[in-house]
Amino acid sequence: MIESIKEHAAPGKVLNILEFTSPCTLAMICRTSLGGKVLEREGTQKFVEGLEIILSNVGLRMFNANLHPDIVYRFTRFYRKEMESRKFCYAFTDKIIVEKQQELAEAKAKGKQDTNNNANDSGNDNFEEEEDDLLSYKKPQIFIDQLLTIPLPDGKPFSHKEISDHIYTMIAAGNETSATQAAHTLMYLAMHPEVQERAVKEIKELLPTPESTITSEVMKNMVYMERIIKESQRLAPVAAVYGRKTIAELQLDQFTIPKGNIFVLNIFALHRRKEYWGEDADLFNPDRFLPENSKNRHPFAYLPFSGGNRGCIGNRYAMMSMKTIVTAILRNFKITTDLQYEKIEFKFKVSMHLSGPHRTFVEPRNLYG
Incomplete structure (x- = not known):
């Protein structure tokens, strides 16, 4: 992603930053779901285009x-194109699933064979390497495993x-x-340079050299970055509306809602209600999420990942991926925009x-002097 931005950036040139974050998150999710080399396979570009369709x-x-x-939909060109894309995408991932099943079967067979031949030429036991191979499957690192x-x-x-359905989800x-x-x-x-510079200061404190890498400990200590992302999710939640069906009769103020009724919840409006967020609810202020400012807030006033039993299971993964992306960009570039907040x-x-x-101007940032 960073190299791609460097390749396309130029003084005064407008970049749509979404065009760079999108391939990055796709690579992340495909690698963590399907394995490291999935995007190097033949047909990858058609797979990506199919998902978009x-x-x-x-x-x-x-x-x-x-x-x-x-x-009605089945008689449209949209349906025909979607079915064509679905057929290709499922074939693409089905091949990966079959290959993974074969890898696991071979690893198990190898483990059984090696237990019958587990001594080296000097007569010493040689379990360690084989045991590591098996443990890598007992404790898988990617979703498909x-x-x-x-x-x-x-x-x-x-x-x-x-398996296929879970991967696509x-x-x-x-x-x-x-x-x-x-x-x-x-x-x-980009619209709030003072917030951007404060975030950069935190990044430099946690990643003090160009060689410093983002670890789980660093991620945990990115407290200001997390507040920034949360405030972004409050003002511009990507899941701005979602539906829920009542599983039992519900009394809501003076209304009785029958079982099986579907609600469409407006999260965009909820996140700007002044009784929860104050008179400045429409302004961007990451410090709303300081512990002292959040402790008395209603727990369901903030629902970027939904809530309750149907809350998003990927919320921690999403936060980690966003921290990684935003940190990488701020570490390398100063970003500005000609878009107006209001x-x-x-x-x-x-x-x-x-x-x-997402109109963005970028210029190289010399973070480490």
Whole structure:
């Protein structure tokens, strides 16, 4: 991502920062879900384009009532293109799943074979290397390995379709959302240079040399960066609306809501309600999330990842990926914009986007002198 920005940046040139965060989050989610070399495979570009078509069509149907009925949608060019994309994308990931299943089977077979031949030429036991190989599968590091090795509560493995569905859920939920939210965060930092410089100061304290890397400990100590991202999620939540169905009759003030009723929750409006966020609720202020400012706030006044039993299971992963992306960019560049805070407009697709591009100017930052 950083090298790509350097390649495209020039004095006075406008960049749409989303065009750089999006490939980065896709690479992250594909590598953590499917493995390190997944994006080096033949057909990767068509796979990426197919995912974009599928997600775009979901958003198209959400906001076009004429396309809601399946019987109508199936006669459209959008449906034909989506089915073509689905067929290719599923074939792409199915091949990876089969290859992973073969790898696991071979590793188990190798482990059994080696237990019958576990002494080296000097007669000493030689378990260590083989044991490490097996442990790497007993304690998998990527999502697909976990799906292939961890049984369900009834002891049965996940089916091929279940594995495929889980992978697509991870990619769809983890790519566009994190990329867009990171771009929103960078846009707000470009509009608020004093906040940007304070974030850079924290980065330099936690990463004092060019060789310093982001570890879990560093990530945990990025407290100001986390407040910045949370404030970005408050003002511009990518999941700005979502639906919930009542599982029992509900009394809401003077209204009785029957079981099975569907609600559409407006998170964008909730995050700007002045009774929870104060008279300056429309302003960007990361210090709203200082512990002393948050402790008395209603726990469901802030729902960027939903809440309750249906809360997003990827919230920690999303925060880590956004911290990593924003930190990498601020470490290398100073960012500005000609967009005006008071004139920001949003539009809804599957998630909430700017009505136009994330117009950003970048210049090299000499952080380490």
